[in-house]
Amino acid sequence: MQDFYIVDTTLRDGEQAPGVAFFKKEKVKIAKMLDEAGVDIIEAGIPIMGKEEMECIEQIIAMQGKAKILTWNRMHKRDVDASLRCGAENIHIAVPASDIQIWQKLKKDRSWVMKEMQKVVSYAAEKGCSVSVGAEDASRTEEDCLIELYKKAFQAGARRFRYADTLGVLNPTSSYQKIKRIQENIDGELDFHGHNDFGMATANTLSAFQAGAKYISCSVNGLGERAGNTALEEIVMVLKILFECEHPFEGKKMMTLSQLVEQASGRIIGDGKPIVGKMVFSHESGIHVDGLLKSRNCYEAFSPEEIGRKTEVILGKHSGSIAVIHCLQEMGIEIAKKQSDEIVKMIHQIYTHNKKPDIDFLLKQWTQVNKKVASRA
Ligand SMILES: [Zn+2]
Incomplete structure (x- = not known):
């Protein structure tokens, strides 16, 4: 039927x-x-x-x-x-x-x-x-x-x-x-x-x-x-x-x-094209990410897995500390809330001046430097 x-x-x-x-x-x-x-x-x-x-x-x-x-x-x-x-x-x-x-x-x-x-x-x-x-x-x-x-x-x-x-x-x-x-x-x-x-x-x-x-x-x-x-x-x-x-x-x-x-x-699909666009299951803003991590249906009309895709949290100018903690956890790195607030400030600064830096790379650098400093203390 x-x-x-x-x-x-x-x-x-x-x-x-x-x-x-x-x-x-x-x-x-x-x-x-x-x-x-x-x-x-x-x-x-x-x-x-x-x-x-x-x-x-x-x-x-x-x-x-x-x-x-x-x-x-x-x-x-x-x-x-x-x-x-x-x-x-x-x-x-x-x-x-x-x-x-x-x-x-x-x-x-x-x-x-x-x-x-x-x-x-x-x-x-x-x-x-x-x-x-x-x-x-x-x-x-x-x-x-x-x-x-x-x-x-x-x-x-x-x-x-x-x-x-x-x-x-x-x-x-x-x-x-x-x-x-x-x-x-x-x-x-x-x-x-x-x-x-x-x-x-x-x-x-x-x-x-x-x-x-x-x-x-x-x-x-x-x-x-x-x-x-x-x-x-x-x-x-x-x-x-x-x-x-x-x-x-x-x-x-x-x-x-x-x-x-x-x-x-040869017709390139825009990032925001419904269903198939690269970014249509990506979330950045602090309020959305916070809601999404509590319950995905807060900000997803349907599960991206239905079409073989997945939810992504990306960091940028509108990110909050919840997103930073989440993204670092995905990399296997645990940080305290205070540290995440500092990273948020850093990310906002970076985005304001550079638009699209490689945030993953910067995060890894930042946490490694922090670990080294902590081990010397
Ligand atoms: Zn026709």
Whole structure:
């Protein structure tokens, strides 16, 4: 039993992030790790891009993991043929849905789009593929038009429907209302694909889930076009921790996955990035450290061990003597409260003038000098 399904698009939308290109071996490695972590569907790439991309997707399909491997296609038969040549059985067909996309990008009209979409969807379905249809720029599309598009796609053989907030213009209220209305008017499963242009991708995806979209489109570290996609690590932890949803995703693989994508994409993760940032389980300020050492849930929303991480106390400008005593104990050094007060003063001085000195080294030096002085007395 699981309450939601993860559709990971790191290898497709993620790789579309400006300046990002994965090597074949990196894509295969990321796919393997996504599969091992428990992702349900891996959007592996765009076969029509050419031979190298096709070989890579073939290799990912040949791994025969638990996850379904999905390929991304425009509504062209030749795109579907390229996917079929890779051995793809799960086909996603993206359909421009808003007037802006149809008139300005395609220079066509809505009835042309409907006809082409139905032709390509039924072609893929007749080949035995499981077909999902994505409405590109759905959030700027008239809802009745969207419902008609999804209904026609269903008649042509599609069974899952993607609602793409392509420019990230929804907010948590509008995404709930829009998805609710679509959900009530169509058959088939809904996949919500959020973008983070206004920093609301995770919140919008959560609202869409609450309104009935059980398929969560996301990418590792939120990698994707412009400001990126809904971050896998954020939405998975929100659903599992805050909403107690069931999903077999293995949290302990989260950091390895995040670091692998960070390295392969060259997109460095900020220290404060939720869930995976280097410092998000580190504590410095005296009041927080004091509370944390008494009970970790004073200042931790969930246990970092769930994702293979640990709590860290670091010393700095805001540290108090409790943190100093704790850090020295971790080094096997016991000191008195009076000494710790002096060290706190020293640390404050050092930080005020040097910002980031090596505090561990300084502490060891300080205590050794102190021991020597004490033994001579
Ligand atoms: Zn996208």
